[in-house]
Amino acid sequence: MFINKMISSLPIEDHKYRVGLAQYSDGLHREFQLNTFKSSGPMLNHLKKNVRFLGGSLRIGNALREVHTTYFSNGRDRRQFPPILVVLASAESEDAMEEASKALRSDGVRIISVGMQGTPEETLKAMATGQFHYSLQTVRDLSMFSQNMTQILKDAAQYKEVAAHSHTVDPFPRACQKDSLADLMFLVDESVGTKQNLRNLQNFLKNITFSMDVKDNCLRLGLMSYSDRVQTFSLLSSSTTQSEFQKQIQKLSLQAGKSNAGAAIEKMRREGFSASSGSRRAQGVPQIAVLVTDRPSDDKVREAALNLRLEDVTVFAMGIQRANKTQLEEIVSYPPGQTISMMKSYGDLEIYSKNFLKKLQNEIWSQISTHAEQMELDKTGCVDTKEADLYFLIDGSSSIQNKHFEQIKEFMLAVIKMFSIGPDKVRVGAVQYSHEKEVEFDINDYTNDVALRKAVSNIKQLGGNTLTGAALDFILPLIRKGRKQRMNEVPCYLIVLTDGMSMDGVLEPAERLRAEHITIHMVGIGEANRTQLQQIAGAEERVNFGQNFDSLKSIKNEVVRSICTEK
Structure with missing residues (x-):
């Protein structure tokens, strides 16, 4: 389905996109070459009738070497038609693939790596060109992810490698990184029980925000906490640098009392995401809220959360220990399988920060990448x-x-x-x-x-x-x-x-x-x-x-x- 949607979305012609397909396991099985089909119809028909699942072990390194010689050894003018390789992986490779990936990239091939289920992040990063690596939870997520591929392919085609000695890559000629353009509010339950849990919560927040491009015209951050009452530490317009926001994180303290998440969500909607507090919703900037709690809410959450989402805020939730998953499903955005993360302890929360950061960046990237495409669909x-x-x-x-x-x-x-x-x-x-x-x-x-x-x-x-x-x-x-x-x-x-x-x-x-x-x-x-x-x-x-x-x-x-x- 993912491949079908990709092919259907591309203008496949001799002087535009050409598409080839191969399967791999122990070896490489060539389904069709880049010049086999001149349009999408016969290609889709071939997929339906002839492509069957191979099975076998997963040797990505070997597959990359064979792809290099089979599909990318010659072809069209690479300046006019940049070569792109999309690699789908479902587990860790059984052989080394760093050298094979490097050889492809050195030859001008842009690699987009997409991993599912248990594919380690390191495997995807080792293959990919720049930041074109994506980690999905399940095979079914591919269908939704396919909606972003047209823009990702365009971005990859325009990608320019920086000098070999440089460690920073910015493929987007704009004032901030593409996955750091958002208004992001954290709403955390301060009744965490112990000082160690509080430190884990603070470290989670630091880890998330430390790797993002925090400045006024890029990522704006806000922080609110709740128990019996709601406390605002930082509005979106307040913390315009990482260091300022880190200071606000340190002000979080142990609190006792009820869990009034519903009232806190309502206050976050009215005050946290208001234009006067720094929200850029009217300018089309992604609006994202992250709730962190370890217990059920004592008040009702459905109506407050619905009102928040109706104002185009994407809501994530981190549920720890006694958090009520059914209640979290009432709070988060669709689909809940991707927007809820359940943890056993606050220690797990800190460990999970790297994965959650990637999830956040993917969401921001997805919203920005699909915005123009969706506007075009709405128009035409x-x-x-x-x-x-x-x-x-x-x-x-x-x-x-x-x-x-x-x-x-x-x-x-x-x-x-x-x-x-x-x-x-x-x-x-x-x-x-x-x-x-x-x-x-x-x-x-x-x-x-x-x-x-x-x-x-x-x-x-x-x-x-x-x-x-x-x-x-x-x-x-x-x-x-x-x-x-x-x-x-x-x-x-x-x-x-x-x-x-x-x-x-x-x-x-x-x-x-x-x-x-x-x-x-x-x-x-x-x-x-x-x-x-x-x-x-x-x-x-x-x-x-x-x-x-x-x-x-x-x-x-x-x-x-x-x-x-x-x-």
């Missing part, structure tokens, strides 16, 4: 999806609050905005369900964007129980009918959105839909059952889950990108 829409039938099947059961149902409608409007609406272009239909079913509008009812958007805005929530299986069976005849009204066959997509577990079976109804070549994208929120989501979508990459309804914004981008790039 899915230009490649000229004809399609798109159906929404939305849960309107009583478990969904009115304001959250409004967010579902906003999600629908945001998706529709990406497509060119018309009878011979993209058509849209919608069904709402609970234990009842309601055709909100058929695929042929609205032939222009204005009328369609008005129809979405007028949808009223049904209320009732959740019977997703029956709703899937209900929509199938509607899709069949819509297909007969087309002169030619076009792709058909069904986006299903629910917040709860279905009270009836979903597998067989979903299989009947997929048997008729209907691609199902499944969006689950809150209490949605993940097994059922998988059964409906039929493929993990088409399942999107968020703890809260505000994650629909990020999910919209993922669903739209998937549809836009699907061949």
